[in-house]
Amino acid sequence: MKSVVKFSLLSAAIVAAVFSAAAHAAPGASDSPTLQRWQAGGTVVLGVRESATPMAYALGANEKFVGYHVELCEKVVRAIAPQAQLKYMVLTAQNTMPLIQNGTADFNCASMTNSLKRQDQVAFGLTTYVSEVRMAVAQQAPITSFKQLDGKKVSAITGTTAVQILRRYAAEHGIQFQTLMAKDQFEAFLLLESGRVDAFVLDDNMLAGVIAQSKHPAGYKIVGEVIGAEPIAIQFSKQDPAIKQAVDGAIRQMMANGEIERLYAKWYTQPIPPKQVNLNLPMGSTLKKLLAQPNDVPVEQFQP
Template sequence: MKQNIVALSVAIFAAGAAHAQSNDTLAKIKAVGSITQGVREASGALAYALGNGVYAGFHYEVCTNIISDIKKQMGLSQLEAKYVPVTSANRIPLVKNGTVDIECGSTSNTLARQKEVAFASTLYVEEVRMAVKADSGIKSLADLNGKTVVTTTGTTALQVVRQNKRAKNIDFREISGKDHSDSFLLLETGRADAFVLDSQVLAGSIAMARNPKSFKIVGEPLSVEPIAIMIRKDDAAFKKAVDDSIARQVKDGTIAKLYDKWFMKAIPPSNTSLNLPASAATKAAWEHLNDRPTESYKVE
């Protein structure tokens, strides 16, 4: 009987510890000796795959630095970084269920998403626009009447398109790509007339196309959205560790250097530059670090 009570006590303690770690990422990291980073395979210069398990991009490098800072903060001699490829459709569930500790891709910070996850301080403020074939004659949303528009499943761009569709009273067909590469392929092969998404993702897709000069980004900004690193909700200690690292990287000039590296200089694998200077909104985010959602931004 005594042995059963001891066994039951151990089981209850273990269950309690597991529950505590589910809400305490730093405790989980210390216990398992690793941190799991959600990575994107085709999210423009923010995050993408080079093949053979190698990842790159602005947010990917920011997260590499965050992990290094957390390792120092916790006094760990080693901290293994594990990588889990995520998509627009599964990234939030994988963060919520603990599969991924920190997602470093191209996720828009919105009020709806803040009910499910938390976001680190914003380092990139995006404009949603559209990519078209250079000879398409499409210059704005008004030219999309009767056309086919593609967006990526799980992104907020589709909502933006629908809102503008109602406002301008134009009629177009909507299709979805399973990821950004698939969406661009639909444009490239003529199955879609326009690809609507974050401008840096569009620029990255064009830069890696077989013939980049065959495409261009056109039209007015459809929305302005803060893109941020995503973590679990209600984990104040981990959020502070992430935000502290971001603040350090901004203060010592690391962020400005990384932005220049990924958005202004030639990047692999095509060695083509996106040539996207930091916008006024992005620079303002660096100067006044915050985790405000999309709804607090306005299209100029």
């Protein structure tokens, strides 16, 4: 709202100077029926998750949805349609793509890898997170490298790219370990928590999230060299190019003015609700480079 008020008070002498920059973040309503509806005060449905800490998760009995990508989505919408009303819808990994495609949800604010296959179905914004495949171990465990997993037991989630990356790494480095597959991050972490495995391998942000929600967050740590990296971005319909232009314009402004870095620090290097746990995941060099040179390159062409 503040940016709209300030713009309305600008003198006619400088309107032309700022119009070009503003147009990149929020094209005129006439460019898109959807943007027109949003900018007129219509509802924007943000797809969220219940427990994908710290990207998108619920506080209480789904009373409030928070997280790095949730707040990013909210700021993007406020930039391109300040009058829009926000509504939150819980999505799952299985229904996200079809619900974005058919317009039931306008944005997916959770964590999803940008891939060529998915680009056939939805549009991705500029990359705003880079997930790095690492592992969680008990705080006192001596494991610091994936090479130390030889002869040990590891938990992973069925169907994730982390599993493929882990197997490729093992083959390339000649190490062998037993893999116990789980249906989700909570089941996989329980295997670690109960001592049935020595390490749990997954994307670092998801590892940090499940540790933060555990009974004893201080009892676990994320270690190991990065064995794989994937670009993460918010998604929306690909049927309206004006939305892609508006979203990317808003994200570029947030990258340029330091807002993305502030949001990242808030959710990854400071205490977060509900337990006020600090995930201690400083921004990596790959994401820092992307903030300086933004792109929406899919994982198949991604070079960290």
